[in-house]
Amino acid sequence: MQVVIIGAGISGLATAFLLQQEAAAKGRQLSLTVLEEEAQVGGKIRSMRSDEGYLCEWGPNGFLDGKPATLDLCRQLAVAEKLVRSNDNARRRFIYSEKRLHQVPENAVAFLRSGLLSASGKARMAGEIVIPARRGKSDESLADFCRRRLGKQALDRLVGPMVSGIFAGDPETMSLQSCFPRIHQLEVEYGGLFRAMLCLARQRRAERRSGQVVASASGPAGVLTSFSGGLQQLTDRLQQVLADQVQVSAAVTGLEPAGGKFNLQLADGRQLTADVVVSAVPAYNFASLVKGFDQQIATLLGQIPYSSLQVACFGYRRQRIAHNLNGFGYLVARPNTLPLLGTLWDSSIFPQRAPQDSVLLRSMLGGATQPEVGEWDRERVVDETRAALRQTMGIDVEPDFVQIFRHRQAIPQYLVGHGQRLQDLQQRSARYPGLFFTGNAFFGIGLNDCVSAAQRTVAAILAGDRSQHTE
Numbered sequence: 001m002q003v004v005i006i007g008a009g010i011s012g013l014a015t016a017f018l019l020q021q022e023a024a025a026k027g028r029q030l031s032l033t034v035l036e037e038e039a040q041v042g043g044k045i046r047s048m049r050s051d052e053g054y055l056c057e058w059g060p061n062g063f064l065d066g067k068p069a070t071l072d073l074c075r076q077l078a079v080a081e082k083l084v085r086s087n088d089n090a091r092r093r094f095i096y097s098e099k100r101l102h103q104v105p106e107n108a109v110a111f112l113r114s115g116l117l118s119a120s121g122k123a124r125m126a127g128e129i130v131i132p133a134r135r136g137k138s139d140e141s142l143a144d145f146c147r148r149r150l151g152k153q154a155l156d157r158l159v160g161p162m163v164s165g166i167f168a169g170d171p172e173t174m175s176l177q178s179c180f181p182r183i184h185q186l187e188v189e190y191g192g193l194f195r196a197m198l199c200l201a202r203q204r205r206a207e208r209r210s211g212q213v214v215a216s217a218s219g220p221a222g223v224l225t226s227f228s229g230g231l232q233q234l235t236d237r238l239q240q241v242l243a244d245q246v247q248v249s250a251a252v253t254g255l256e257p258a259g260g261k262f263n264l265q266l267a268d269g270r271q272l273t274a275d276v277v278v279s280a281v282p283a284y285n286f287a288s289l290v291k292g293f294d295q296q297i298a299t300l301l302g303q304i305p306y307s308s309l310q311v312a313c314f315g316y317r318r319q320r321i322a323h324n325l326n327g328f329g330y331l332v333a334r335p336n337t338l339p340l341l342g343t344l345w346d347s348s349i350f351p352q353r354a355p356q357d358s359v360l361l362r363s364m365l366g367g368a369t370q371p372e373v374g375e376w377d378r379e380r381v382v383d384e385t386r387a388a389l390r391q392t393m394g395i396d397v398e399p400d401f402v403q404i405f406r407h408r409q410a411i412p413q414y415l416v417g418h419g420q421r422l423q424d425l426q427q428r429s430a431r432y433p434g435l436f437f438t439g440n441a442f443f444g445i446g447l448n449d450c451v452s453a454a455q456r457t458v459a460a461i462l463a464g465d466r467s468q469h470t471e
């Protein structure tokens, strides 16, 4: 079987590696090629060590170890012993609201004491327990869900910032079911979020009493995990293991089904034929490849927009910053008059990110609600970041080190109706047996989601069964 995977981000590389492993275990013959348009693999994953000794992540900062997918992949690649976990004090997360940073409360007592929500905002949130469940099947925006169950303040000061932190997205347009399926499930299964928390806590107490090992269903999503040299160590290792099966500077410019196989056209003039093609590229790239033979798939893919982002990495000598930087960083509450979505205190999370006696702050600007920020030039991004850090953290000094990254199409937005769009895509692409798609545009944007989707894609390819590919 000849398999071509288009795109060598984490999704394409993980699919290639896991396919190779599974095929070998099953004694299946496989010819595998991964084609990547850029000169280096990794896609959104890129770690840059500056001459000054700062380690700046272009894209993701790490993955959460609360789900097994990426950890298992690291074990299979024999790099798990090189992983570093974020500092314990990185559990302290903050929200900038009403001109100051508030620590996100970690328990009920801290919640009651916190100034993040007003007394009426807290009372409205607590009233969630009596709000009847909405068990209909139709999708709902994150903002509508939150206003309905928890109130407007919780939306503005808790959920809204979280959505901009994860998706750089707008909660008014994003799908609850596709962005946070577990939360949707909790309402359906238990009748509400507080009811679910109480029920799950009761279950855990009963399990503890009976001596069972407790798996916390509603517990924290895990610890942020990376490598001392940054996440790129993972994709570099995948490239090393896949060796010459990966081709860089190899952009695919054309794709067409031909008699049960697929013909691929490359930018350098080469042509390839494959039995199986896996698209692991962003939705807009996949759309341009399929539009020549299936406009309907291209249209569906075109309905998955991307938010833009600018990432500003600022380094300072430690003694120049008065703030204690004791925590993970902060996100900005709605309504947000700043271009800033939030700032991660990178060197507090992973001390290896800054030279000794220095600190690294990484700010995200723009997102779905401020698309114009993605077009700003470097000077404007630096000025606006400095102004925002002055306002939010009282940092008035010039940074000793600056690195700016622009992502014009950073993160796919799962808009209301995303689940239906996926079903339509799945149904329509079933006309082309041997054509698979994976990647962060469909089944989750976190690295764990991308690796889990790669696992399902591999199972579906080897089973010759497209339906296993869907969630």
Ligand SMILES: Cc1cc2nc3c(=O)[nH]c(=O)nc-3n(C[C@H](O)[C@H](O)[C@H](O)COP(=O)(O)OP(=O)(O)OC[C@H]3O[C@@H](n4cnc5c(N)ncnc54)[C@H](O)[C@@H]3O)c2cc1C
Residues within 6 Å of the ligand: 006, 007, 008, 009, 010, 011, 012, 035, 036, 037, 038, 041, 042, 043, 044, 045, 058, 059, 060, 061, 062, 063, 064, 250, 251, 252, 253, 280, 281, 282, 285, 309, 311, 407, 410, 411, 438, 439, 440, 441, 444, 445, 446, 447, 448, 450
């Ligand atoms: C700023 C930022 C911060 C993030 N932070 C986190 C985080 O902390 N934790 C986390 O879990 N996730 C995070 N994410 C999300 C995560 O990084 C992505 O969802 C994930 O890396 C996407 O991987 P992918 O392989 O699906 O897509 P990509 O990384 O986009 O890879 C697609 C690849 O396809 C290639 N390609 C495109 N077209 C073609 C073509 N025609 N021919 C050949 N190759 C092509 C591209 O060059 C690219 O290499 C972050 C994302 C961003 C942007």
